[in-house]
Amino acid sequence: MKQNQLRRIEKLYDRRIAPHQIVTPEFARSMTELSHETRRQIGALIDRKGYIEYVVVGDARRIELPDLKRTRVAADRFRGLRCVHTHLRGEHLTQDDLTDLALLRLDLMVALDVDERTGLPGMVRAAHLLPTTAAELDANEAAAPYAFLEPQIPAQMDVDFLALINSLEEEMARNRRTTRRAEARDRTILVGVTKGSLAEAEESMAELHELATSAGVIVLIRLFRDVRP
Structure with missing residues (x-):
């Protein structure tokens, strides 16, 4: 230049x-x-x-x-x-x-x-x-x-x-x-134990999930355990 x-x-x-x-x-x-x-x-x-x-x-x-x-x-x-x-x-x-x-x-x-x-x-x-x-x-x-x-x-x-x-x-x-704030929230794993039908277990788990969410808890995963003989 x-x-x-x-x-x-x-x-x-x-x-x-x-x-x-x-x-x-x-x-x-x-x-x-x-x-x-x-x-x-x-x-x-x-x-x-x-x-x-x-x-x-x-x-x-x-x-x-x-x-x-x-x-x-x-x-x-x-x-x-x-x-x-x-x-x-x-x-x-x-x-x-x-x-x-x-x-x-x-x-x-x-x-x-x-x-x-x-x-x-x-x-x-x-x-x-x-x-x-x-x-x-x-x-x-x-x-x-x-x-x-x-x-x-x-x-x-x-x-x-x-x-x-x-x-x-x-x-x-x-x-x-x-x-x-989101990172500071509690986290949980929901475990459902059922002796009845899968539909009943899912309904119960949905109620539990709603309770956790309303309490400000983050649900990471939902698990079912079937204890029927």
């Missing part, structure tokens, strides 16, 4: 995004113009105060984000960083993008379309993890569901970023408290 381009990339660190905004039109334009000139994807990791923590230059197809997994994140929190990066081919968020979103527990993954002719920003595409996902990732769950924001051009983006993230984390915290 040319020295002028390198200096402009370094100056991205001097920018600041308003905390409630995902990205500003001015910052988006700086990124897409540089991406258009260099024919490389350019990304920025932005904290919740709007400061630029990392700037990353990739190739034409993807960027390689720094290893953030060494810093642990609470199960009911995201990482506090969002990734805003350019896409040269107008593609939607890729599987690599969504994998980074999930594995790094980012606040948001954002792709800026680069106009092939002018280098100006086109659509902004963004995705976040669903509230249950962060806790499930800690439990090594394979599935990682996402929600996608409506694509918009930068000047028309009206999503309050901080309000969105706060609401998602509040929901994660509620889900985690519910999970802890």
